[in-house]
Amino acid sequence: MTAPLLPPPLLPPADWRDFLALTKPRVMTLVVFTGLCGMLAAPVAIHPVLGFTAILCIALGAGAAGALNQWYEADIDAIMRRTAKRPLPDGRMDRQAALHFGVGLAAFSVLLMGFAVNIPAAAILTLSILFYVLVYTVWLKRRTPQNIVIGGAAGAFPPLIGWAAATGDIALLPVLLFSLVFLWTPPHFWSLALFMKSDYAAAGVPMLPVVAGERMTRTQIGLYTIPMAAVAIAPWPVGLTGAIYGIIATLGTALFGWMALVVTLRTRAGDADAMKPEKRLFKYSILYLFLLFGALVVDRWLS
Template identity: 75%
Template sequence: MASRSLDAGVGAQALPADWRDFLALTKPRVLSLVVYTGLCGLLAAPGHIHPVLGFAAILCIALGAGAAAALNQWYEADLDAKMRRTAGRPLPAGRMERQSALHFGVGLGVFSVLLMGLATNVLAAIVLAVSILFYVLVYTVWLKRRTPQNIVIGGAAGAFPAVIGWAAVTGEINLLPALLFALVFLWTPPHSWALGLYIKSDYAAAGVPMMPVVAGQKATRLQVLLYTLPMVAAAIAPWPLGLTGAIHGVTSVILSAVFLALSARVAFSTQTDQALMKPERILFRYSILYLFLLFGALVADRVILA
């Protein structure tokens, strides 16, 4: 809409926000992967949950992730304004007041935790609350502006949904959801650093100490490969441990072999022009597909071989 100026900037008089701006605060594209892994954790869990309560659990995961994203944007409005990739978001673009984003995020987060506790069980609600607080306080407030390890430690925030989905059904956390947590935790650095390698200038302009900015491209590429190795182990481990069947096992081996090969290409690439970083772009895009297919195989294994 032409009347909704993108040039107002942080700190200027914000225009009245509409529903699209509040939706944008939840980072819908990121939300899709969060909801998907949570759903797969729920569907792969042993036992039964009523479909209505299962839907409520997934809704709570989505609302909780959206709340964390909104609070992240509330806190990082100044950083977002400095990066081309994020300058069009509601707060830096001047389409929303910061206080509105704060109230929206807090309200959404509290509601999601309370509803999860009422619909499923206390453990699932506690893990959901921890995931929101971890993303906002540990990753956004503490780590993001201070250390290149922000993605490494902060990756735990994105690893919670599958555990929450599992806990919503079973009321407990055992080895398989712990391995799923480890998988996403270890997946996050190569996924994020592959992106960071070709948008390095954005992070540098905002003063965010991402690995490519602080350590350089060569060191970051090596880190991508080094984190891929334990990630592959976590992805395949459920099969030999007898926690999943052949569908998940064979799929994890094939998908992880491709991931490892792409990571090796990134590690040994000598390209320095960000516009030409094809191995990094390919790995970033594949990493998303990798997680979708791997978690899908987990559910197929449960449904078909149950």
């Protein structure tokens, strides 16, 4: 006679901080900022209440994408040191709760954007969530070293959403801002992947340093920095921004290019602790986007 199967032990109710952690608040900060700057750079003013609602929807949509990403990747998050303490791999939350939270948050953000702001902004927000969850997380990340290249589009949508929330359409400037974030993502993320290579290898994630080696990754960082620099400066010579943005973008991009060149030309570092140039590039790349998007808004207001 076989023993009866016992139900799995119930996890304690998740704390509100665990739900907040699911939304990846650090990543959300940059997403919200670029979306806000896209909205403020638009040629028409949006009502403050509608503007606040649009930014709230962008934040909720980004949080939903982060939650669904962690729901799907709980197995590999448990292997990697950088992610092992997240709510799901650490056993502080049930996967079903994370799934329901992510889906509910996504639906609410899109519906609120559509009803309160406008349909174009809601459509782009929907596309950004689906792209991050289905294209990057489910399809690309575990299958190809080009995952972050194609998947980088997901994080590039917020300026388009912010602009569309204010104007109801899309123009050349937000397309350039989208392209900037899209081209910025590979050097930004690969600089992180270089000193997190062992974690990705252990989790079986085919990040470029794992499958192609450090030399190829460094070369690709340098190659992607070139078109990124061109797109970053482009709004000034084509007359979409003034000298304030142009000068700050030129100087900030020159520093990014120098740091990327140091990483590109560097020989194999040997271990993560020795990778100071890579860590500096990763940290500066975040500041770089804040700097450029902030300069864009200041330029708009003072021009």
